[in-house]
Amino acid sequence: MGANPSLVVVDYDAGNLRSVERALAHVGVDAAITADWADVSRADGVILPGVGAASDTMAKLGERSLTEPLREYVASGRPFLGICMGLQALLDHSDEGGGQECLGLLPGNVRHFGFDHLKVPHMGWNQVTWLREHRITSGIPSGSYFYFVHSFYPDPADPELALGETTYGFTFPSVLARENMVATQFHPEKSGEAGLAIYTNFANWVREAA
C-alpha cells in the first residue's frame, strides 16, 4: 500500500470537473486535476468526468494528447472510474451527433433514448439495482437513488459488463464494470450520501492497489 497514492481527475474542460473535485475533497481525498498525459501515465487512480457531447469529448481528449495515455493506463490494470460522458467515452461508438468513434475500451455502443412518451433527457433521481458485488458499491444498498442527466445510454455488447441497472422506459445498464474499470452513467458528485460513498470506495481501492 502506497503512502501517498496519486489520484487524478482528467481535465478536458468537462463541465462537472470542479464538482467531482469538491466531492472528493469532501470525503477527504486529495485529487490532482490534470490535463497532462504524463500525470495520467503515472497515476495510481484515474477519474474521467464529463458532461456534454461525445464529439467534443473525443476532440478535447485528442487535442490534449490524452487518448493513448488513457488506453495505456487502463491496460496497465490500475483503478479507473468514468462518470457520465466518461462512461460513454469508454465504449466503441456513440450514435450522438451523427456518430462518433470512442475509446473502444469496452465493447458496445451508446444509443439515444428516442422516446415519444417520456421526456429526454432522463433527468433527476432514479434507482440503481446492483447486479453483482463490487467494491465500488460496498456499503451502498441496491436500489439506492442517484442523480442522472443524459439523453444517450450505454448498450454494451456483453451483458456481463453491467454492474448496475436502471429503468427509464426500459431497463438499461447504468453502471459498467470490467476488471479495473468502473463507470457510472449517473453523477455521484450530485447524488448526496450515496454518491459520495462511490468516491470513498474508489479512493480506498486506489489506496490499496497503489
Place this chain on the structure above:
Amino acid sequence: MLTKRIIPCFDVDRGRVVKGVSFVELRDAGDPVELAKLYDAEGADELVFLDITASSDNRATVYDMVSATADQVFIPFTVGGGIRTTSDMKTMLELGADKVSINTAAVNDPDLVNEGAYRFGSQCIVVAIDAKGVGEGWEVYTHGGRTPTGIDAIAWAREVVERGAGELLVTSMDTDGHQSGYDIPMLRAMSEVVNVPVIASGGAGGPDHMAEALTEGKADAVLAASIFHFGTYSIREVKDALSEQGIAMRPVADRD
C-alpha cells in the same frame, strides 16, 4: 423509477434568504448555505437560488454563496437572477452551480437561450417563466413580475425549448405567495407542449397542492419556499405525504 423532485427555493438578497409574499413583502429566513445543508440532509432533491439583489455592486455576495454551497452540498442546484450574458452563465457554472436560470434576459434576447445551450449544454439552461392569466391564456411577465410583455406564455414555452432550454421553471403570478395551490391549468397546458421537465412554482401551501401539480398539472418537480422556510412542512413530511398518494419520491435517508 424516475422520481418527482421536491425543490426548496431561496430568494437571496445580498447573501441572505428572503421570500416575497406576492413579490412585495420580504421576510428574512436565514443563511443560504446553512439552509441548503439543512434541506440536503432533509431530503431535498435539488435547490434553486434566485438572486434578487438590486445592485450589481453586491454581486460578490452571490458568488461567495454559490461557491460555498458547491463546497458543502452534493445535490444539484440552480442559480437565477441577474444572469444576462453567456459570460454571467459561465461565471456561475464555474463557481459550482449546476444550472443557471434566465427570465427577463431571455425575453429581451431570446438568442441567449441558444447560445447558452450551445456553449454549456441544454441540461444547464433553465428558462424561468413568470406568467399571469389573461383571457383564455397566460401572459409572460418580466422584471420579477412587474412588467407585462404581451407574449403568450404557452407559445413562449414552446419557443425557448426549441431554442435549447433544458428545463422550465414556471411561476404563476396569480397564485404566487398565496399558499392556495399552483396554477394547474397553466402547468398542464405548458407541460403538454414541451418535452423537457417543468418545475411548478407559485402557490404551494402543502403536500396536496404539490400532488395536484405533479399529477393533474403534469409537472416533473415542485418548487416551494415559504412552507419550508417557515417550517409549515418539512421536506420529509412532504415526501411522506406524496409517497402515500402513490407519487414516486426519493426517500429521505435516515441519519444518525
